[in-house]
Amino acid sequence: MRSIFTPASMLVPFHRLPSGYVGSLRLPLSEPATPRPAATLALLRMAERGMEVLLLQRSHRTRFIPGAYVFPGGRVDQKDGAPDLFERLDGPSPEAADARLEIRGTSPPGLAFWVAALRETFEETGVLLASGSAGYRFAPRDERNDLGRLRVALHQGAMDFRTVVDTVGSKLAGRKISYIGHWVTPVQERQRYDARFFAAELPESCPVFPDGEEMLEAIWVTPSEALSLNREGTLPMVFPTLVTLEALMPFETPADALRELGGRKIPRLLPLVEESGNGVLFTPRITPPA
Numbered sequence: 001m002r003s004i005f006t007p008a009s010m011l012v013p014f015h016r017l018p019s020g021y022v023g024s025l026r027l028p029l030s031e032p033a034t035p036r037p038a039a040t041l042a043l044l045r046m047a048e049r050g051m052e053v054l055l056l057q058r059s060h061r062t063r064f065i066p067g068a069y070v071f072p073g074g075r076v077d078q079k080d081g082a083p084d085l086f087e088r089l090d091g092p093s094p095e096a097a098d099a100r101l102e103i104r105g106t107s108p109p110g111l112a113f114w115v116a117a118l119r120e121t122f123e124e125t126g127v128l129l130a131s132g133s134a135g136y137r138f139a140p141r142d143e144r145n146d147l148g149r150l151r152v153a154l155h156q157g158a159m160d161f162r163t164v165v166d167t168v169g170s171k172l173a174g175r176k177i178s179y180i181g182h183w184v185t186p187v188q189e190r191q192r193y194d195a196r197f198f199a200a201e202l203p204e205s206c207p208v209f210p211d212g213e214e215m216l217e218a219i220w221v222t223p224s225e226a227l228s229l230n231r232e233g234t235l236p237m238v239f240p241t242l243v244t245l246e247a248l249m250p251f252e253t254p255a256d257a258l259r260e261l262g263g264r265k266i267p268r269l270l271p272l273v274e275e276s277g278n279g280v281l282f283t284p285r286i287t288p289p290a
Contacts, residue, residue, distance in 0.1 A: 005264045006284060007243045013279040015233040018068040019060070022280060025188045025273060032187040035194035035290070037108050039117035040073030041177065042199040042244060043127070044254035045206070050222050051254055053245065054202075055235065056124060056210055057217040064191045069226075069235045071244070072215075073195070074120040079160055081112035088165045089114060089174035090131045100179055101196060102266075104289040113196045114174045119154075119161045125218065126151060126209035129177070129200060130170035136206055137168060155211065176200050178262030180247070183240040184270040184287065194268075194290065197244060199261065201254035223248040239271050239282040 014022055043054040055069040079085070086094060089111065097103075097110030122128045128137040128147065139147035150167060153159035165172060181197030208218045221229070223245040229235040230242065237245075251257035270287040273280055 005247070006267060006269070006286065007246070009281060009283040010239060010242065011276060011279050011281050012239065012242070016230050016236060017280060018058075018065045018236040018238065020066060021068075021236075021238065022275065024190065025186070025275075025280070027190075028188040029190055033190060033192045035184050035192040037076040037113070037116075038074060038193040038195040039076055039113040039120065040071045040195055040197045041117040041121045042071040042180070042197065042248075043121070043125070043202050043208075044199060044248075044257060045202045045204050045220065046253055047204050047220070051248070051251060051257065052220040052222055053226065053248060054125070054208060055219050055221060055226060055241075056215040057219075059214055059216050062214055064193075065238055067236055068241075069219075069230075069237050070241055071197070072121040072124045073117060074124075075193070076108050076112050076116040077119075079162070080115040080119065081108045082162065085115055085162045085165075086111045088162065088172055090171040091175040101182075102289070107194075107289065111174075114177060114198070115161070115172070117177065117196075117198045118172050118174075122151065122161075122164070123155050124211050124215045126211075127202065127206060128164075128168065129173040130168065131173050131175075136173075136202060137170070138207055139209070173200075178258040179266060180261040180264070181240065181244060182266050182268045184268060186271050186273045188273060195240070197240070199254075199258055201258065239273075239284075240269075243284075 045052050058068050060066045101110040103110050126139045139151050150164045177198045177200045180199050183195050185192035210218045226245050267286040269284045272283045
């Protein structure tokens with residue numbers, strides 16, 4: 001395991017942050033909210049101009065960081081931790097997942113985060129990372145094909161993820177996912193998450209279909225382009241997304257990024273935030289598991 005990675009402090013001007021983000025920091029609860037387990041999956045692909053990453057724009061109607069450009073992901077559901085669902089993964093083992101995520105205390109089992117990352121990615125993008133020769137399936141969020149119908153049913157709560165996987169008939173491609181980050185939402189925010197960040201590679205030919213409700217737009221950009229557009233104020237993002245993009249910048253291919261970032265020791269980082277001039281100063285601090 002390579003040495004621990006701790007990002008430096010960053011002053012982010014207001015125009016680079018999601019609309020309303022600063023206002024939410026100014027109205028904290030009397031007692032900080034308890035962070036809820038969550039999982040995020042950065043999808044990478046190799047294109048002619050180099051390695052690209054998928055960013056989704058959150059709806060302006062969502063309660064958590066509306067309008068922000070993010071990676072697919074969301075909260076870990078209780079069903080994500082079902083042992084029979086773990087059997088639908090092609091790896092890692094439950095023991096290896098717990099060890100890699102350093103699971104302690106009241107956290108869900110490690111594999112629940114793998115499942116949540118795959119499930120949320122399918123719901124939000126229509127891409128199902130599965131084992132087999134193709135390594136993925138895709139579906140628009142409508143009923144034009146069988147997988148599309150499964151996606152609609154899952155999104156509406158009419159079907160659980162285990163049934164989706166069983167109907168598809170392929171195991172989930174857990175081995176293709178690399179664990180690359182662990183972030184906790186700042187204490188000032190009303191909705192807080194204890195989020196595990198993962199990454200995986202897609203072929204350039206794989207289409208992406210945002211769900212149209214929580215996620216409105218999908219764009220493929222190089223990490224450097226995404227950061228440049230953020231500096232211009234075109235792609236508002238929050239600190240963990242910016243740090244992840246910076247971490248991806250040095251790599252020429254998804255394979256290089258997954259191998260290097262997936263081999264790092266991952267700290268649990270809680271950003272301390274404060275307004276400073278015309279921006280917000282983010283200072284990451286390593287914090288023990290709850």
